Each structure stands twice: as C-alpha cells, then as structure tokens.
Amino acid sequence: MxxxxxxxxxxxxxxxxxxxxxxxxxxxxxxxxxxxxxxxxxxxxxxxxxxxxxxxxxxxxxxRRESVAESICAVRFVEFAIPGFEPQVTICDESGKFVARTDFANKLAKVLAEFDGAGKYHLPGRDPRQELEFERRREYKLRNLGYSVFRLRWQDLFSADVFLRIKERVTRATAKTP
Structure with a gap:
C-alpha cells in the first residue's frame, strides 16, 4: 500500500x-x-x-475543475494550443449582476466552453424540460453579452473539430483586440 x-x-x-x-x-x-x-x-x-x-x-x-470531462477539456486546450481559458468563471452583466458561472471562459476573446453532461437534466426532483429551458435562457443572456458559447459533449472531447473551431474563434477575437 x-x-x-x-x-x-x-x-x-x-x-x-x-x-x-x-x-x-x-x-x-x-x-x-x-x-x-x-x-x-x-x-x-x-x-x-x-x-x-x-x-x-x-x-x-x-x-477548480469539477468533473473528469472538464479536466480532459483543459488538457485538450493545451494540446490544441488554445490560450486563455480559465475554469469556473463568473460572468456578470454590465451592471455587475450575476448571469452565469461557466465551465471555461476566455474573457479576452469572449469565448465560453460549456461541457454538457446529460445527467444534470435528469437529476431526481428536476424536470428535464425546465432544466433545458433554464440552459437556453442562460445561453441567450451570455450571447447577448457578446460571448460565443461552445457546448461540448463527451464525443467532442475525443475529436479535433470543436477544438479547432474554438481555436479559430479565439484567434480571430484576439487578433481584433489591441
């Protein structure tokens, strides 16, 4: 032992x-x-x-990472040379009002990555339709603040596609930033 x-x-x-x-x-x-x-x-x-x-x-x-999926995602950011992502970031609106806590945020590029574990929609005592509606509204608020939101599923963690799209979005956004 x-x-x-x-x-x-x-x-x-x-x-x-x-x-x-x-x-x-x-x-x-x-x-x-x-x-x-x-x-x-x-x-x-x-x-x-x-x-x-x-x-x-x-x-x-x-x-700060709260799941295996978030840990894998963080390693993928490094493997694909995607800079600037912090875990568990609180996003507030212009007046300082809480909007969301995100799995990953690159605040400079205004890009968010959220892991969608299907289990949270089916927890005891929760209505999956209400949970999906809550997520839809939350994402709508984030997009209205100018954030791009990428939703990742398990299969995305083992494919290059979504990480290449995230990298491209971060690269474009930071190229515009002085």
Missing part, C-alpha cells in the same frame, strides 16, 4: 496525461491534497524516468 501522494505521482508518471490530470484535479478539488503538497512530494521524490510527464501533469492540474 502506498500513500496518496505516491499514488498521484505514479499515476502522473504512468498514465496518459488526460487521465493523470483528471485524477490530480479530483484529488485537489475534493481537498484530499493540495497542489503544493503534490508538487513538494514530487520534488522530494524525483523519478529516474518520465519526470517530464509528471511535471506536465502537475503544471496542468487545477482543483
């Missing part, structure tokens, strides 16, 4: 980056460990091989 920190280090070394980042994010998000604890452990226990992979997983870990 190994410690949690050792297990996280081993996973970061031995598993694909998307899986390693998802595990690190979940451990940090759940307050099982902190990012500094993991980093300090890895620095104190260097490995002979694949240290770069551990370093990359640590660099991408972020406990």
């Amino acid at each position: 190994t410690s949690l920190l050792r297990t996280l280090s081993d996973i970061s070394r031995d598993y694909p980056l998307t899986f390693a980042v998802a595990v690190l994010d979940a451990a940090i998000h759940s307050s099982l460990v902190t990012w500094p604890q993991i980093r300090l452990y890895c620095e104190a226990h260097p490995v002979r091989t694949r240290q770069r992979q551990i370093d990359q997983a640590l660099a991408l870990a972020d406990g």
